[in-house]
Amino acid sequence: MTDAERGHRWTGAVCLVLASSTGGVGQHVTSVVRGLSAAGATVTVAGPAATEEQFRFTAAGARFVPVEIPPNPTINDRRAIGALRAALAGEVDVVHAHGLRAGLVSVLAKPRQPLVVTWHNAVLARRLRGYASRFAERVVARNADVCLGASEDLVDRARALGARDARLAPVAAPELPEPRRGRAAVRAEFGLHRDQAVVLSVGRLHPQKRYDVLVEAAAAWRDIRPVPAVLVAGSGPAYLPLAALISATHAPVTLLGHRGDIADLLEAADVAVVTSDWEARQLFAQEALRAGVPLVATAVGGLPDLVGDAAMLVPAGNVAAVSEAVRDLLGDETKRAEYRARGFQRSKTWPTEEATITQLEGIYAELVPT
Numbered sequence: 001m002t003d004a005e006r007g008h009r010w011t012g013a014v015c016l017v018l019a020s021s022t023g024g025v026g027q028h029v030t031s032v033v034r035g036l037s038a039a040g041a042t043v044t045v046a047g048p049a050a051t052e053e054q055f056r057f058t059a060a061g062a063r064f065v066p067v068e069i070p071p072n073p074t075i076n077d078r079r080a081i082g083a084l085r086a087a088l089a090g091e092v093d094v095v096h097a098h099g100l101r102a103g104l105v106s107v108l109a110k111p112r113q114p115l116v117v118t119w120h121n122a123v124l125a126r127r128l129r130g131y132a133s134r135f136a137e138r139v140v141a142r143n144a145d146v147c148l149g150a151s152e153d154l155v156d157r158a159r160a161l162g163a164r165d166a167r168l169a170p171v172a173a174p175e176l177p178e179p180r181r182g183r184a185a186v187r188a189e190f191g192l193h194r195d196q197a198v199v200l201s202v203g204r205l206h207p208q209k210r211y212d213v214l215v216e217a218a219a220a221w222r223d224i225r226p227v228p229a230v231l232v233a234g235s236g237p238a239y240l241p242l243a244a245l246i247s248a249t250h251a252p253v254t255l256l257g258h259r260g261d262i263a264d265l266l267e268a269a270d271v272a273v274v275t276s277d278w279e280a281r282q283l284f285a286q287e288a289l290r291a292g293v294p295l296v297a298t299a300v301g302g303l304p305d306l307v308g309d310a311a312m313l314v315p316a317g318n319v320a321a322v323s324e325a326v327r328d329l330l331g332d333e334t335k336r337a338e339y340r341a342r343g344f345q346r347s348k349t350w351p352t353e354e355a356t357i358t359q360l361e362g363i364y365a366e367l368v369p370t
Contacts, residue, residue: 010361012093012370013042015113016062017084019069019101020048022235022258023204024171024283025120026055029098031174035357037061041364046087047102069105073132077105084109093368096360100133103140114367117144118169119154122278122301124208137161146363150280151302167363172356173286176263186268190229190254197228197330200269200293202262202284203276205236205255210298210317212245213275217323219249227252228330231269233259266291270336271329274298277316281306286350289343294336296325310339310346 014036018029029045036043037060045057046067058064065087069080088095088111096116097106103117117140123133141147141161148169149155158166184194192198199218203209211232218230230253232242239255246253259265262284266272272288274297279285281302288295295311297303304313312329314321329336351359 009039009041010036010365010370011040011042012364012368013044013091014094014096014364015044015046015088015092017067017069017095017097017102017106018045018047018051019099019105020071021051021099022054025098026051027174027283028120028171030055030057030060031172031353032096032357032360033057033060033062035353036360039357039361041361042091044087044092046084067105069101071101072129073101073104073136077108080105081108085111088113093370094364096364097144100136100140103144104136107139107143114145115143116146116148116363116367118148118150118171119158120150120171120280121208122154122157122280124278141166145367148363152305153301154280169359170351170356171281171283172351172353173281173283173290174353176266176287176291179263179267180261181264181267183268186264190231192229193226196226197224197270198268199228199230199271199273199326199330200233200265200288201231201273201275202233202259202265202287203274203282205232205234205238205242207238208277209234209238210275210277211238211242213317213319213322214273215242215245215249215251215253216319217275217326218253219251220319220323221327222250222252224327224330228270228326229254231256231265233257233262233265262287263291266293269293271296271326273322273326274303275316275322276300279303285311286347290347292340292344294329294339295343296322296329306350308346310342312339 043062045062046065049066052064067083095111097103098118141158141163147158147163147166150171233256235258272293272295278301298316299313312325
């Protein structure tokens with residue numbers, strides 16, 4: 001039994017490292033900062049300045065050190081390695097990198113402290129970028145003291161690449177605040193008819209999320225009366241291609257950009273959709289089920305284990321399957337009520353943020369007892 005499991009909190013000093021993030025990884029790191037700081041640990045976050053601007057790690061209790069780690073390897077990685085090495089020269093007991101890019105920079109910085117790396121994403125890229133990413137996977141797996149996988153397939157991948165210690169570490173979605181506005185007020189913002197259904201998706205606008213599938217499916221819902229409104233909250237590099245596709249297909253989709261009112265949007269939603277090619281424990285999927293919004297999601301990565309029978313699972317990349325699943329839910333209030341109930345029950349089985357922090361404290365205590 002670890003000290004954390006006995007009730008003794010780990011109160012050492014940890015440096016959390018992350019690369020560029022506008023979504024789930026940044027939210028998770030913020031949650032970890034909050035939990036560890038409340039337990040008495042000293043927390044430093046090292047990452048791009050833009051992540052501090054968006055997630056405000058310092059407000060959650062951390063000291064922030066700018067280390068510019070971009071999403072893809074560049075010649076500037078030398079600077080990032082040097083900046084991280086300087087950040088780790090102080091009183092730091094454990095280094096915990098989040099994501100492959102942050103893990104690689106952390107390995108190359110050659111920390112004297114034990115290194116933990118959480119694997120948040122699978123490598124989907126091909127050609128040169130895919131080759132570079134798979135090489136980075138191998139380097140990280142063989143040099144980290146502990147590899148944590150957000151889903152079982154990531155744990156298996158780390159082990160296959162030579163990880164000395166690979167464990168499952170499910171990422172809990174931070175609890176959303178209570179909605180500030182009711183369903184009618186949110187719908188009024190978008191000028192929706194009272195009988196108009198709302199289909200919601202939230203996530204980074206990135207090719208992995210396959211929002212093109214959602215857009216093409218939405219184009220097929222124009223025969224529904226009234227036509228459902230499809231809202232997509234998030235920002236990212238796929239914005240312009242998606243905007244062009246929406247225009248070309250006349251799909252009833254609105255790209256909302258980054259939003260800080262996801263709880264409000266869920267209050268107005270009739271169906272939630274995840275169309276990704278791969279996910280571990282996608283935060284929006286957790287948020288949707290907790291909020292009682294029926295979910296259609298792709299059967300990829302850790303999603304089937306996450307949602308069980310509490311969501312309608314469809315094959316990745318299948319426009320027709322997404323279209324029919326959403327159409328089925330929108331046309332059947334009884335089925336929506338059934339999935340709402342299943343979602344509530346399923347969400348009660350998931351690890352909480354507190355459980356996530358307890359697991360990390362236990363791992364840090366194994367490496368550096370306090």
